[in-house]
Amino acid sequence: MTALGRAWIFPVAIAAAAALIVAMLGATMTDIGPWYYSLAKPDWAPPDALYGVAWTAIFAITGLGGVTAWRAMPDRRESEMLIGLFAFNGFLNILWSLLFFRMQRPDWAAIEVIVLGVSVVMLMLYAARRSWLAAALLVPYLAWVTVAGLLNWQIVALNGPFS
Template sequence: MNRAAFFPVVIAAAFAIITALVGSTITVLDEWYYSLVQPAWAPPDYMFGIIWTAIFALIALAAVVGWRAAQTRRDAEVMVGLFALNGFLNILWSFLFFRMQRPDLAFYELLLLWLSIAALIWFCARFSKGAALLLLPYLAWVTTAGVLNWQVVQLNGPFG
């Protein structure tokens, strides 16, 4: 693999790892978190790490596939911007939920996160159906997380 072909792989992997690491340092499972009433269907805590690891791998792969399929430099730059915005929103959700202990605000922010994933899917699909398909599990997981987040708000609110 030549240098130019390897560049998107390194950037996407680094971005995914940094986003995951920052998000995980913000995620604190402490007394407050364990005091929250969870819906009966909530996955066990250990599953979140497994699921997020798979999701971040798929996001990185989608970024590489999409970047390589982008037809112009501008398209590639817009794609990188959309992935960066999505990473920021992903981290912000963890900050709002765990650090600020505001599941209510985190839920509303999650709606923006969901929209950013939908925008990524739509934009990537213009160049690569494969990249768009790789993002569908992310959208499904954030949808599930959104329902879980909303139920946590309903079972434990009000917050703040």
């Protein structure tokens, strides 16, 4: 294996493991059951089968963006800041699932999704300082979080108040 190949193995493995952990924790919080199916949803809501496919693609592309950004960071301090931003974003991603599904509080999740979106923008801006490609690879994640946020707000409007 070439030195370039070895240099990519560690960050790719870490990014893949982090994405799997966030996805698995989020999935354990997601309860698609009678409560969720009883919610009124807007006509434009994606079919339920699309969510798993979309999140898998988003996590893969975001992981690639994270690896690209990490490799572009010139020193340990900037790399650690990037990792911290990704860790915070992963926490927010899991928190949204906890609020919306487990606690059945779409109203709280609608507020939290704004913070989640801001964290994606922060990641994009931080990555863009060193790699426009890394920032561009985060655009689908921001787009999906935006759609999820709009859907979340519509669910609140159609079903609220929640208690």
